[in-house]
Amino acid sequence: MKFNSDKISINYVLNQNGIVKFFFHSVMLLFFKSIRVFNKLLARDGQGVLVISLHRLGDTVFTIPALKELKKKYPNNFSLVCYPESIPIYKLEFKDLNIYPISKDDFYFGERIARSGIKQRLKNLNPALIVDITGSMKSASLIFNFRAKRIIGTNGNQFKTIYDNFAEFRENPKLIDIYLDVVQLEVELSQSKEFIRRDEKLNKTGKVLIHPFAGWKEKEWNIKKFIQLAERLNETYAVGFVIQKNQLSQDIICEIENSKIDVIQTESVDELILNIREASLFIGNDSGPVNLANYFNKPTLTIFGATNSDYSATGYRHQKIIQERVKCSAETDEKFCAIGGMFYRCSGVQCMNHLSVDKVYASVTKLLSEISN
DSSP states (O other): OOEEOTTOOHHHHHHTOHHHHHHHHHHHHHHHHHHHHHHHHTOOOOOSEEEEOOOOHHHHHHTHHHHHHHHHHOOSSEEEEEOGGGHHHHHHHOTTOEEEEOOGGGEETTTTEEOHHHHHHHHTTOOSEEEEOSOSHHHHHHHTTOOOSEEEEEOOGGGGGGOSEEEOOOSSSOHHHHHHHHHTTTSOOOSOOOOOOTTOOOOTTSOEEEEOOOSSGGGOOOHHHHHHHHHHHTTTSOEEEEEETTOSOHHHHHHHHHTTOEEEEESSHHHHHHHHHHOSEEEEESSHHHHHHHHTTOOEEEEESSBOGGGTOOOOTTEEEEEOOOTTSOOTTOSBOIIIIISOEESSOHHHHHOOHHHHHHHHHHHHHHHHO
């Protein structure tokens, strides 16, 4: 197996030298603390809560329980900053939420540093409380010099002095708990933590939908294997692929359609949601669309590779996972394996290559049998 080290992060380099890491982090912490103390002295009386939630589609659904808890305490004057693709999901849960979309173009340096224009727009909202449930350099750069009375959130330890109250990153599952840890700094949590929409009904007459993509290649099962799986399932069930428009080459689309299998090309998150809600079962890699299907209480089969299923698997009856574990798979307290998700790109993707069509087909047919009964 060959490893390509083109994905080494700044944190990885710092972690190789303890003295350099200590000095670098100490300087950053002192700088951010000085800025925060100065801005609190100049803070005006603000109003309401501003939540920073800059997540991909899949992680957005895991933030819903935390936002529900926060909104119980602050039912009015509650605002949210998020990416445009997250808005349709939040609108399903929060009808009266003030949402301020933020574009990836509002950041530079690889989407890490917020531009002055977007920072000024958000400062004009003058919130009394800022809640950062993003936990990244981009959210830190967005809020570090705000003159809000209070800022709470989670992030890397090098940014902790930006916040008045700080929640350490968790070393263990689940993803929803990361965001609940932040909210718990402000409110007393109720017992309910689930994000599943219980009012969604099972549709036994819908298609078996397949989404063959994920956030990066190491999380993706081979497209040819997905096609073979679809062809076998299509002998008994109505099967379709759902993809973003132009995500597949025309040659691949023709190959799928020649097997009498639909290819649905969506142009918006709303279209994706509509197709998921009409499906009878959803199959895909660990990705945003599968997490959305889980949120809508759909029967799902999620294929895991570079990521640890403990962090996002729901454990519900008809929401199953499948993973071919190998010696380099993520350990219990790791969100990703070191090869396929953290520091390197894995050219072999052994866990995905070893997962056979027969094994996935057997899991799907077993799940379909459970649903039909």
